Amino acid sequence: MKKNYEFVKNAAGRKIPTEVNGKKQVPFQGVHGYKPVGVKAAPLVSSCTDYPMDGNKVLPSIKAALKQAGLKDGMTISSHHHFRNGDLVMNQVFSAAAEMGVKDLMWFPSAAFPCHEPMIEHMESGVIHHIEGSLNGPLGRYASEGKMNGLAVLRSHGGRWQSVQDGEVHIDIAILAAPTADSFGNATGDRGPSTCGLLGFGLVDSLYADKVIVVTDNLVPFPCIPWQIQGQNVDHVVVLDKVGDPEKIVSGTTQLTKSPDRLFIAELTAKFVQAAGIMRDGFSFQAGAGGTALAFAIYLKEMMIEAGVKARFVRGGSTKYLVEMLEEGLTDYILDGQTFDLDGVRSMRENDEHVNTSPFTSYNWHGKGNFASMVDVVVLGATEVDVNFNANVVTHSDGQMLHGIGGWQNCLFSKCTILPIPAFRDRIPVIVEEVTTIVGPGELVDVIVTERGIAINPLRTDLIEATKDSGLPIRSIQELKVEIDDLIGGVPQKPKLTDEPIGIVKWVDGTVIDTIFKVKSEK
């Protein structure tokens, strides 16, 4: 069933298909090049006349709710990923759809996890036509092998909001798993046996989907407070025994890196932030929940205490390390998009200064501004960076699509974007001549920190000037690359790619920045 694609070259010099999954695509036109014209998607007008006056929207099962919502062939079913690898709902949803004999569905999760491996069967049987959303683990492999009917469409968290808001993706039925809810559909993530913190990734679904089904295992009397999801946007409520596996939803403790190299990189990153004058009273930062990013936050915290500096806000993904900063008075606020551990969940529930955000407030490029560009410094990962500072997070140097974008593209707009990365992974250099997939344009990547030195983007003369006498090992990216390549004995071979696309990468404005091609098999 291979399709013939027409390709055009976009402003990043990449070959991208003109049409994907039946929809015309707009090529990337530069970071600020594309201006949307027109209006947002317009959801259907409802009437209270069609909803129970006593507010009770509970139906007996997922299947009953799907029937009531009018599930039929070709529809788009969406879900959020706040339960991460502990989600017990979506496999049940697609099993019910299969039992109902429905075909050609599009699944539109904010991310899929290894627990969703059963979806492969549904793709094989035709219940699911294809998936648009971050594909981690087995689903990523399946798509990488070109087995999916239709291409993977990788979007950032902000890009997912933008795509729904702008009507690029129309959601027929949204399934919103909720740790606590009332019978009217008000729902929250910050309490209940399957607590996950917040439900922000499902917010846009609740606002724009034709039908919204809340699925919970903890029904409380009206009103469910807080109402992260508002019942006025919800059609049906289903109560299950268990919607999530708590241990897989939040890890309890987040793992700090133990690698001496990574610890060194993290410390170097913190030192750079201080040397560049970013770490000052009232500043802000965002760091992920990866081992290096966590170590960075801990080093930075020590430096803040020593210097007597207090942040105005830190962005989560929250962990116990950020919560400690809040509770020790080192920041006024945590602005949080997802909680990574139980301390994060507890703090969100207990501290008024631990504030929920959504992809709308944080990342949506088609709003009247968003928070990402107001953050003083953000620390992110990457699978590859090239000598023009272009960076990749979705494919490995072997060409396999193995990661989603998350908020990564959106965060690039911070005032200073730093990628702390090891010089090698499995003896493959991370700094390359040209990235396999451009996910972030080089002009937005400011600093690369490796264990062999720090490279500052030549565009950031201000940072170069600020740190020139810092004593930090600042070097050119070319110099770093040569040294690393020499150490492993020359530039490694690039993966051989076919001309068959298996996915595309959207930029934050909905244009296509790159294509992921299938890797040539060895035989």
Next chain:
Amino acid sequence: MKKNYEFVKNAAGRKIPTEVNGKKQVPFQGVHGYKPVGVKAAPLVSSCTDYPMDGNKVLPSIKAALKQAGLKDGMTISSHHHFRNGDLVMNQVFSAAAEMGVKDLMWFPSAAFPCHEPMIEHMESGVIHHIEGSLNGPLGRYASEGKMNGLAVLRSHGGRWQSVQDGEVHIDIAILAAPTADSFGNATGDRGPSTCGLLGFGLVDSLYADKVIVVTDNLVPFPCIPWQIQGQNVDHVVVLDKVGDPEKIVSGTTQLTKSPDRLFIAELTAKFVQAAGIMRDGFSFQAGAGGTALAFAIYLKEMMIEAGVKARFVRGGSTKYLVEMLEEGLTDYILDGQTFDLDGVRSMRENDEHVNTSPFTSYNWHGKGNFASMVDVVVLGATEVDVNFNANVVTHSDGQMLHGIGGWQNCLFSKCTILPIPAFRDRIPVIVEEVTTIVGPGELVDVIVTERGIAINPLRTDLIEATKDSGLPIRSIQELKVEIDDLIGGVPQKPKLTDEPIGIVKWVDGTVIDTIFKVKSEK
């Protein structure tokens, strides 16, 4: 400039104009008769590219912001009324518009107050073409006299949300006065020198207006927490010395009635609620901030304490009396739409169980349900009630339009709607043969409580049954009417009305339920 109107009869038997202020009107079709078809209004897609990356949207003056927002002839300017009679912003806005030479604006406030008398000059000079919104005081008189270019369009709080959501009213520029805001446009009402509690009446404006201007006198560093209005919906921020007169925004103390008759009515109402079995553990109620409603809440509270009953939630407008109930453990939550005194504001800021609502959550009829129909009992006022239980809140028995609707129509959907009203006002009976203006259809009005007895709507056989042995003075409404009319010596003359409409009353679904006609002058 009198227009010729065509009229049709609606399902309430009232004569209503087919077109008002240039827009075709849909006649009222019964409480559940009208089903909307189609989609919500679709706001323009924005792009962060057009907004400052550092988030600073502050402009030097109201005039600068109006210019930047592209103010021009014929536009619709909206505002909320949380500052009530203490608003210092909107007169400045229209003065600036007048200085800019702009004409024919429509002002779309959620309500206007006596402090807005200067708008009459702007209507005389043609800067403002007409006003759609609750018109209290001098503006009500001006419109009642037929002097406005265009008709008054009276909408409930829920109806205002519905009209914007459904695209019946398109807001070009929203002006959102805010007691506290940051330079990005995040804004809150619960703190600052001009604090007013919340900004819920302006929420729909922030979501649907083409341009949104936040005006504050208390600029705080980003982020302003909580963000009742989200900066991602805001175009410009203006900082003034003073946006509101605190004493006129909230009264500090709310006035209990001292009239023995009103106190008796309030007590009778509370006794009825208990006798009908409504006052039970987990119940809910809503009562306004009028003198009788406050007294009702106080009587009810005493009964609750005595009976050991705790409410699940009470609806605000909040006052110190509701706050006391919350803080004394007599209710789990206050779900609040506006704060009427400083205790309400403080509680909203301090108590997590004192929760903000908006006309969307509480009242919008074109949502997937709303809170109003889940409230066990609501206590409301009325200027007139007729023998069919139809009720009026916008005109007096003299035919003058003197009040807005507020949340009144929306609240009628509660499980039990009680109107405690005096038998007479200024020796004019309040129970009439036919109300001057139908604002609420009789089928939604369950109980009338007067100092001369209680009348239960014959449709509510359940309430009649529940209270038949209560010993309360339950009588038929006809019987009450005859007795009252006899006391004043016969039925008073009805006002003589012209056939010139000066306003219309919208039902919660956007249809027209009644017309307000100009009163014939005596000479």
